[in-house]
Amino acid sequence: MSIHAIYQLLPRLFGNIGGKNTPSGSIEDNGCGKMDSITPQVLRRIKSFGYSHVWYTGLLEHATKTDYSRYGIATDHPAVVKGTAGSPYAIKDYYDIDPDLATDPAQRMAEFENLVARTHQAGLKVIIDFVPNHVARQYHSDAHPAGVADLGADDDMTRAFSADNNFYYIPNERLHCDNFCPGADYMESPAKATGNDRFDAWPDRNDWYETIKLNYGVDYVGGRVHHFNPIPNTWKKMTDILLFWCGKGIDAFRCDMAEMVPVDFWHYATAAVKEQYPHIEFVAEVYDPNQYRNYIHYGGFDYLYNKVGLYDTLRAVMRHEASASAITSEWQKVDDIRSHMLNFLENHDEQRIASDFFSGTAQAGFPAFIVCALLDRAPVMLYAGQELGERGMDAEGFSGRDGRTTIFDYWCVDSLRKLCKGKKSFTKSERALYDTYERIVSMSGRDIVTQGENYDLMYANYGDTCVFDYHHLFAFIRRHGSETLLVVVNFDEKEHQTRLTIPAHAFDFLKMKEGKYTAKDLLTDTDVQITLKRYGITEITVPAQSGVVLEF
Template sequence: MALDTNLSLRQSVIYQVYNRNHNHTGTFRELIYDLKRIKELGVDIVYLLPIHPIGKKDKKGSLGCPYSIQDYREVNPEYGTLEDFKDLIKATHEHGMKLMIDVVYNHTSRDSVLLKTHPEWFYKNDEGEFANRIGDWSDVTDLDYTKDVALWDELIDILKYWAALGVDGYRCDVASFIPIKFWIKARSEVAKINPDFIWLAESVDGGFIKGVRSLGYEVCSDSELYQAFDICYDYDVYCYFKDYLLGKSSLAEYVKRVQLQEYIYPGNYVKLRCLENHDQARIASLVQSKEQLNMWTAFNYLQKGATMIYAGQEASCQHQPSLFDVDKVDWSHYNEAGMADLMKQLAIIKKDPVMSEGYYEIELGTVGDTVYLSYESSVKQRLAIFNFSLKAGDLFMDVADGTYKNLLTQQDVIVKNKTVTLSNEPIIFDINK
């Protein structure tokens, strides 16, 4: 783990925005007007999908994929000008939030500036053609970090450029495919501009790592990435979570995988906890009821790590927007969904230092499909119970009998004979020492 990682990142809420589909115009200017609402959700960091011009050669859909980047040093005119982006940075800071942008350094578009000026920096297949090594990414071609150290210098210079403009962090696309030594050097160089810069790695799941290595390519595990990154995705456990929702696996299997994180990663690890993102189905499309949606949302906030919500999640959107076309977020159910109010409450709960400093445990409950979490510090113990099956019962918990207050509902939580009666709502309470 990067030694200077700030553990308060475990208390943070990240808000993911795909600018094209976020609002009516899809511009930086219009996003500025939404910052007040976003801040009121309890958000600390606004994270934008790639902001750069999109390649036209072999593009996907009508407008192309934002991860097929033509020029790392420019902004997509679809979103506005560089001055508009600078104003967005300033406005984000004025609202007390930080701004993170996507970095896509595994590949560029097939008509990128770098491919035209430095073709020697790119991977070629056995036929001598520009290509990508992994996946059906027909609109991009891969960079080759083994060819020329000048590539490293150029890419790091670009990172320093955006940091100097006021960007506060990078979410690094498929960071696992890029040499860890590059990321370590990049972190060191950017720290000269902003020592508090935030590094988020899109790490990949274990099956993907094995598959890539079987093809003879290098790919970093989460444990390796933590040498340079503050936060890694939780894709090492996400597939078990989704399989449970789809009835393909047990809750016990998912919990076991989350428990493993406590001793396979460094002691100061931070995981990104998200129920959905631009690559995954909307959580509202995967659960059966509003009660289950509330339960999983609360669980996501109370887990150890940074919470990320994807714009539209607070409106209980079920449709996953296309990356390649105009496909606007449906905000029409925002007020009736009630998720925004829940998220505001959960964000307040998450800001308590016990969420970053407390000794954390996650356990499978003794009744139905239940999970309980605990955080313990020198001043308090925080406990949270999640009844995913919504079945009645009494859950055994090894805590002192007494009457406590549910931090979400303000209702009494009664522990009697070391048991708590389950509810269709999340149960979160503190025991002060």
């Protein structure tokens, strides 16, 4: 496995450096980022930050209210498009690139191929989305290879379920739009099941009403009976789509809502892909911890979202809703698969750290991100704008002011504009944030992190919180060869002068020697004098909402 740090960016937003920022505005009003905006200079900066991979979010052609009919692309009915730009997860053509992202929409595939080449030339690898569970209501591929039958083209629409169908149907009933777009004249008859497993004709605004569910041979209406032999038609078509993009030179897939698709399909598809392209890696968006090992060991996934577990716990600790000591139990729950977990604090689905809905300040993210990046061998992910403290407090359109950065509308995000322009556009406080994140991400790629042992020190430091405040502090050691990192993070808004106990077992397990050391704090490049003794006291000063990473 090769991923150690992922940089997620949404090209539609990332490359947009101008526009009126009219709520729900058109592409003409608000502008749109292009693949060409991700220049060699931008990619070199991303590489120098310490990332191994870039996840280009929302590259595939999806439903939109923008008219591209002059390029032979059918228009979408506005009633079944969320926002103005549309959701990147309502795929309209699995075999095509979103025309919004091309300088010349007629050359969108060539521009994508150039982006892949530029990314590789910068020493980075490419991750793209694979959205297997659902497609846009008006899915139609006009770019599929010759001889490939379109999804749904041969379906028997008189049957609610057939193992040979690509979609699920509600026979003899049209789709009712009243609950999500009253008065709409959109016609779908018979209605197809909605993407979030809604098997009736009445989705509402809180449903994924803009999408339809793909049929992988599970009869949801008939008791969830599996029809996997012979191999369902959908399995073959979706595997062919994966292979198509492998042929374009990508390095990994981030698989959207992977657990809504049967693990048996993943077992089939990942094996087929890796037989032809052994280097391809798969990242799964999975939220059920009871299924983690199944999706890794049987489904063939290399990495899983560490959302229900580490992310949720870190968020609670950052908001002072949980003790920092709770972090220990979260890594212990996945101890046997920790290197397969993908750690993060932000992505396109989650609220920004600095938003009013999360922590209200970007500084609060540092101790948690240090844990994400350095606690174990798992890779870490950062979402573009996080490194400048993006607040996500704009009311861009469909989703309103919710602490997230829109995925549904055209918008010029100030932090992303600055990232495209370069460091000269950063304020002093933004530069400090950027530099600290850069230091942490760079550390995540070192051998001591990707290969080293880790030792959680919390169990030896429960007791008097005046000595070690385990509600706000978290401490651990990383060791590889002759290198050692002693890490202590502080979730509190005030500095802590703490006394840390390192148990005898840590010295034995990590083969450390007692003594006095001059350690370097890798976050500040300052020297710190520390004393290490079995069950002795190590005195450390830990800054507010930050940490120390002491190398010795």
